[in-house]
Amino acid sequence: MHLFRNDYSEGAAPQIMDAVAACGGEQSVGYTEGDAHCEHARELIREACGCPDAMVEFCIGGTSANVICLSGMLRDWEGAICTRDAHIIVHETGALAACGRTSLPTDDADGFLTPEAAERVYQFQMGTGRHMTRPGAIYITDTTELGGVWSRERFDAICDWARGHDLGIFLDGARLGSALTAPGNDLTLEHIASRVDAFYIGGTKNGMLMGEAIVICGHGEHAQRLREAFPYLQKERGGLLAKGFLLGAQFEAAFEAAKGSEALYWQLARHANECADRLRQGLVAAGLDLYGNSTSNQVFVTVSEDQEARLAQAAGCETFYVLADGRRVVRFVCSWATAAEDVDELLGLVRELA
Numbered sequence: 001m002h003l004f005r006n007d008y009s010e011g012a013a014p015q016i017m018d019a020v021a022a023c024g025g026e027q028s029v030g031y032t033e034g035d036a037h038c039e040h041a042r043e044l045i046r047e048a049c050g051c052p053d054a055m056v057e058f059c060i061g062g063t064s065a066n067v068i069c070l071s072g073m074l075r076d077w078e079g080a081i082c083t084r085d086a087h088i089i090v091h092e093t094g095a096l097a098a099c100g101r102t103s104l105p106t107d108d109a110d111g112f113l114t115p116e117a118a119e120r121v122y123q124f125q126m127g128t129g130r131h132m133t134r135p136g137a138i139y140i141t142d143t144t145e146l147g148g149v150w151s152r153e154r155f156d157a158i159c160d161w162a163r164g165h166d167l168g169i170f171l172d173g174a175r176l177g178s179a180l181t182a183p184g185n186d187l188t189l190e191h192i193a194s195r196v197d198a199f200y201i202g203g204t205k206n207g208m209l210m211g212e213a214i215v216i217c218g219h220g221e222h223a224q225r226l227r228e229a230f231p232y233l234q235k236e237r238g239g240l241l242a243k244g245f246l247l248g249a250q251f252e253a254a255f256e257a258a259k260g261s262e263a264l265y266w267q268l269a270r271h272a273n274e275c276a277d278r279l280r281q282g283l284v285a286a287g288l289d290l291y292g293n294s295t296s297n298q299v300f301v302t303v304s305e306d307q308e309a310r311l312a313q314a315a316g317c318e319t320f321y322v323l324a325d326g327r328r329v330v331r332f333v334c335s336w337a338t339a340a341e342d343v344d345e346l347l348g349l350v351r352e353l354a
Helices: 012-020 036-049 062-075 115-128 152-164 176-180 189-195 223-238 245-255 263-287 305-315 340-353
Strands: 056-057 078-082 102-105 134-141 168-173 198-202 214-215 298-303 318-320 329-331
Touching: 012 245, 036 056, 036 214, 036 245, 036 318, 056 062, 056 078, 056 223, 056 245, 062 134, 062 168, 062 223, 078 115, 102 115, 115 134, 115 152, 134 152, 152 168, 152 189, 152 223, 176 189, 176 198, 176 263, 189 198, 189 214, 189 318, 245 263, 263 298, 263 329, 263 340, 298 305, 305 329, 305 340
Parallel strands: 078 102, 078 134, 134 168, 168 198
Antiparallel strands: 056 214, 198 214, 298 329, 318 329
């Protein structure tokens, strides 16, 4: 059976593989510096973001992107306000803390950072002056850890709050493709670029071999600090790929669209979302309860312990939580490579287990 463990189990979409293979015999300057593929990819991304003066850089993966950007935005005595399930807290082995920066979690429980919860953390941290880590930025993700998609209203509210407190804004876009092509989404790449200091466009989880495109688009104090520090931190923190032109070639293929057609990046994300929606509807029809607020390529449902074991063995799904009543929250993830037949095969198994 097709595995639904994550959206990076397959190598890469054929068009991406072709792009990498095509530059296999070329000689290029290393480290993403000046090669034709990276430079063209930068221009394509600036155009897509509506931000012609953005600094666009390419990093190996999400953890290094988060650590480099937050380290560059924050000073030694500052921390990043985030939700308690933020990736920088629960899935990066303390990488940010190891670099001397602090995560300041709120009590938000659904993956969305709210102004009200952020304000409580801010006031607490500021209460005793120099004896506490001072908030310096906020960290948000789109999609959230539970697959939620930010609405423009909710996004603008937290950005307004952060600006009102003179905090930097960083958005983790590991699954940004899925978020911006999700049903009902009203955010755009251009709007995100107009509000945050920096964000990244995830490639690893959207059909590429690896890689993330970091976009530093702001011009305030936090963005300027990051612009200056980024080249040095990227090298120091192990996020700079010697064969950087391979990252550029992938993003070049992903964002270069034929006239009148949608760029491959969005096509791949949209397909994953469509498969997830098919799966979501089928799971509900089979009698399972959805968990959380996902409308993206991640699907969360509650199952019994026996169902959990059977589904994990057959489809590779992961268990995220064990609820107080003993039910398990399991996650299925669709990718660019998921087919409708794969979804239907899984649903057949679920119906047998229901």
